[in-house]
Amino acid sequence: MATRSSGKRTPTHLQAYDVEIEWTAADLAVLEDLKRAEALLPDEAPRALLSIRLSVLTDETTSPVRQELDLRRLALERGRRVVGVASDLNVSATKVPPWKRKELGDWLNNRAPEFDEILFWKLDRFVRRLTDLSTMIDWCLKYGKNLLSKHDSIDLTTTAGKIMVTIIGGIAEIEASNTSTRVASLWDYAKTQTDWVVGKPAYGYETAEKEDGRVVLVVNEEVRRALHWCRRAALRTKPASARRMARVLVRAGICGPGLTTSTMIRRLRNPGLMGYRVEENKTRGVRRSKIVLGNDGKPIRVAAPIFTEEEFESLQAALDRRGKNQPTRAPGGATKFLGVLICDDCRSNMTVQKTSHKGRSYEYLRCGKCKGGGHGAPNPEHIYGQLVGDVLKVLGEEPVMTREYRQGAEARKEQKRLEESVSYYMTGLEPGGRFTKTRFTREQAEKTMDDLIKQLEAIDPESTQDRWVAVHNGKSFRERWEEGGMEAMGADLHRVGVKCTIKRTKVQGVRAPHIRMKLMIPRDVRDRLILKEDDFAEAF
Known part of the structure; x- marks a missing residue:
């Protein structure tokens, strides 16, 4: 608090x-x-x-x-x-x-x-x-x-x-x-100081206050031992992957459950582990840290090193060697329908993993929590095609509805005018009122009032309220997905919460498991499918 x-x-x-x-x-x-x-x-x-x-x-x-x-x-x-x-x-x-x-x-x-x-x-x-x-x-x-x-x-x-x-x-x-x-001036000043003025320390370090009140960085011994274990694991004859390192650190309680492979690699590549002051450097969308040089052109040391320069360079070389063996990233992502295809056993997302054996490449859909990745589902493209066919059968003919905003101000204004007019004629038709002096004026007033009442009754109560309405844009989702491809379908399915479970059953004497797919569609899928215009899209 x-x-x-x-x-x-x-x-x-x-x-x-x-x-x-x-x-x-x-x-x-x-x-x-x-x-x-x-x-x-x-x-x-x-x-x-x-x-x-x-x-x-x-x-x-x-x-x-x-x-x-x-x-x-x-x-x-x-x-x-x-x-x-x-x-x-x-x-x-x-x-x-x-x-x-x-x-x-x-x-x-x-x-x-x-x-x-x-x-x-x-x-x-x-x-x-x-x-x-x-x-x-x-x-x-x-x-x-x-x-x-x-x-x-x-x-x-x-x-x-x-x-x-x-x-x-x-x-x-x-x-x-x-x-x-x-704030920028404060950061520029802090970069030139050996004391720790402001900012988040590199992983493996924490702040401590000395007797004279100065704030300095000190090494977290538990994290230091973990980082050295990661270095030794990376230098093995069969090096451990960054994913494996992250899992070990999470199980040991050294890192939280949200530690990702990319974060693990970014931490191991941080030159701040040598005790130098660093700053973030983004190149081609990749986050890295670079050493800050002092006025003398030399790195500014702010703490005791976790790795010596030789240890750090050997770690980087090991990470580089393993990085070169990784398959090239697909432009649209390795896995299509990410967040839609899930494992029937552990309910985690199915992702594509590529392996090579005797010069041949193989792709499998695997989950993230089952032991050993579960039984791999081969031929992801076949699974994608079956999912597309099932979705088109169920949702392909649904009309594409867009959400539009309707204001009720005009309807409320008209309703108020009619109510006041009806009240005016009702008062005039009371005994002694202005419309009761002759039969002609009474009949005309009654006729006018009846017309006003009909107009008042014709006003839809909903039209007097500010509201969202769903309007058909003239297309079906089949047409929308044929134009946008699997990417458009995947985005819509993920948006509305459609899931497809993958059940893999081992077949005796057969290498590939039997694959069973089950499409799960929310009951309110029609409401969820309504497209909502982003009024602030152009502001970004």
Whole structure:
């Protein structure tokens, strides 16, 4: 639980929220009072979504509790009913736009019909980039939403408000740029120091504070022994694979269960293991670390080495030799329908593994958890073809439906006009009313009122609500998949949760196992198949 301590914090004492902020008894009492007052609002009151964001807690930041209470007061003052609170903590507005945040993003992408306005405490709590702000303004205008701020003059329903939100957004972006410059300067300074100022240490090292208050790097002895075991395993006559190394370290409890082969290799190739300061270097999409040189052109040593230079170079040579023996990666990935084809026994994904024997290459579909990879399923292309045929039989003729947003504002406006007109004629037809003076005026008024009532009854209640509707785009999924190929089919099947289990049974006297496939389709597959337009795709 993150709490606020007395005294001013320096940048190294920023607190990150790891759980929901604790509400005090006084805060909860205020919250209940606001909810009771809100319950008295009319049913047709505009609906407000509260957006709360905080990256780190300092003495200068505003806590999420205060943000929510202030926004609830603002909503009550404006006659808005709060329908939800999108609370995104430990999130940087500079790095993560609103539509990519876990809670706010879900409201924007999937729950737009449920609110009319987005309320936030201050613009920099909502966005810090002018481009993100422009994207959100366009989205709000498209869906008929409004943006409101507690401390900024922002209101998209007025021209002045649209101009003001752009000006304030520019200022927020300048402030964010200044912050980025300061952080970059800190990193540039830290790279030249032998002490550890800021950053994440290389794997195998951890920070420690000396008696004089300086922070230095020290070797984690348990990890050092594990890394030396990996080096010896890589130098064997029959070297162990990085996958094997990762499994051993996970079983030993030295690494978490999420350790991947690529992470294992990246750790073993990190020159920081020689005690030097390093920085990330991305070349052709491959993440590697490179040594940082000091003003004298020599590497900056920040810790005792785990590997000597000779040990490190021999390890790299061993990794290079094994890397050259690996098959070339397929451009679209070795495995098609990844995440769709699963093992019937262990329920893990089936992946293609290539082996070579006497100059010939073989491909097998294997799982990741069964002992020895289970019985290999040979000829992946045959399995792909059978899966495609089964899917087309079941889902091929389903119409491709796309999700569209329909606003109910016009229908509500028409409904209100008709209700007021009917009320007007009903009052006029009461005894002594304006339409009761002659038979002609009464008959005309009754006829007009009947017509108005018919028009009112013809309005579909759903059309008065903001809603998503599914619209047929004129194609079937068979046509969609014929155009896009197996890649398009695989993406759709994975998106809607379709699975196909592979059951491998050993046949006596036969090398290849018997393969049985079973297609599993969710009951609500038609709803899941509906294509949802990504309103923010062009913003990336």
